Amino acid sequence: MKPDRTGSSLWSWLRPEERIFKGLLLTLLLGGCWSPGAHSLEVSVGKVTSVEALNGSDVLLPCTFSSCIGYEDLLFRWSYKRNSTLELMFEATIKGPEYEPRILFSDYRVQFAGTSKSNNISIILFNVDFDDSGQYICYAKNPKEKNRVHRATYTLLVVSEMKVVDKTLTTIIVSVVGGLIGFLVVFLLGKKLILFAIAKSRERKECLVSSSGIDNTENGPTGSKGNTKQTSKA
Known part of the structure; x- marks a missing residue:
C-alpha cells in the first residue's frame, strides 16, 4: 500500500540523491548575485594599481565596473585623497547601459575618457604636478542595490624624471x-x-667501380687474347 502524500512536503518524499542534486541546483540558482553579502556591483582599477608620471604630463586614471544584476541611474565619482579628506574631481550618472554619462561636476583639468558601452568610467588628469601625487578613489553607487557603495583606489606618483x-x-x-x-x-x-658531400663522394666511387667492372667484362679477363678470325682459304 502506497503512503498517502497528501498534505506532506514534497521534499520529504525525495530520495537522498535527489535531495542532494536539487539542493546543489538551488544553491547555484540562488548563489552569485543573489547570495547574501555578495557584491553584485564591482569596481576595479585593473591589476596594476599604481603608476609613475612625469611632472607636466597627462595621466589616465583607469576604472571599470561590472554588475550581474544590471544597473540603473548609476552614480560614479572620482576623488583625490588629500590627507584625510576627499576632494571631488569628477561626478556623473549613467541612466542605463545604452546611455552615456551625464556629467554633474568636473574639475577643469579632468576629462572623461570612458564609455558606458564597456562599463568604462576612466578619466584623464591633465598637466600633473608634484602636488597631484597620492591616492585617487573611483567610487560607484547603484540604486538597484539599495545604494550600496563600491570603490577602488589608484595611486599616482609624479616624478621629475623616469627611472632608467x-x-x-x-x-x-x-x-x-x-x-x-x-x-x-x-x-x-x-x-x-x-x-x-660524403654521400656524393660515395656515389662517385660506386659509379667508378661499376664502370671499371663493365669495361673488364667487355674486354675479357686480363692477359687473355682476343679471338682472331681464321683466314679463309681461297
Missing part, C-alpha cells in the same frame, strides 16, 4: 641566447653539407 631601468643583464642574456641559436643553426647547416 638597467638592461645590462637582459642584453647579456639575449646576446648569449642569440649566439647559441646562431651556433646551432650554423652547426646543423655544416653537418648537412658534410653529409651531402
Whole structure:
C-alpha cells in the first residue's frame, strides 16, 4: 500500500540523491548575485594599481565596473585623497547601459575618457604636478542595490624624471641566447653539407667501380687474347 502524500512536503518524499542534486541546483540558482553579502556591483582599477608620471604630463586614471544584476541611474565619482579628506574631481550618472554619462561636476583639468558601452568610467588628469601625487578613489553607487557603495583606489606618483631601468643583464642574456641559436643553426647547416658531400663522394666511387667492372667484362679477363678470325682459304 502506497503512503498517502497528501498534505506532506514534497521534499520529504525525495530520495537522498535527489535531495542532494536539487539542493546543489538551488544553491547555484540562488548563489552569485543573489547570495547574501555578495557584491553584485564591482569596481576595479585593473591589476596594476599604481603608476609613475612625469611632472607636466597627462595621466589616465583607469576604472571599470561590472554588475550581474544590471544597473540603473548609476552614480560614479572620482576623488583625490588629500590627507584625510576627499576632494571631488569628477561626478556623473549613467541612466542605463545604452546611455552615456551625464556629467554633474568636473574639475577643469579632468576629462572623461570612458564609455558606458564597456562599463568604462576612466578619466584623464591633465598637466600633473608634484602636488597631484597620492591616492585617487573611483567610487560607484547603484540604486538597484539599495545604494550600496563600491570603490577602488589608484595611486599616482609624479616624478621629475623616469627611472632608467638597467638592461645590462637582459642584453647579456639575449646576446648569449642569440649566439647559441646562431651556433646551432650554423652547426646543423655544416653537418648537412658534410653529409651531402660524403654521400656524393660515395656515389662517385660506386659509379667508378661499376664502370671499371663493365669495361673488364667487355674486354675479357686480363692477359687473355682476343679471338682472331681464321683466314679463309681461297
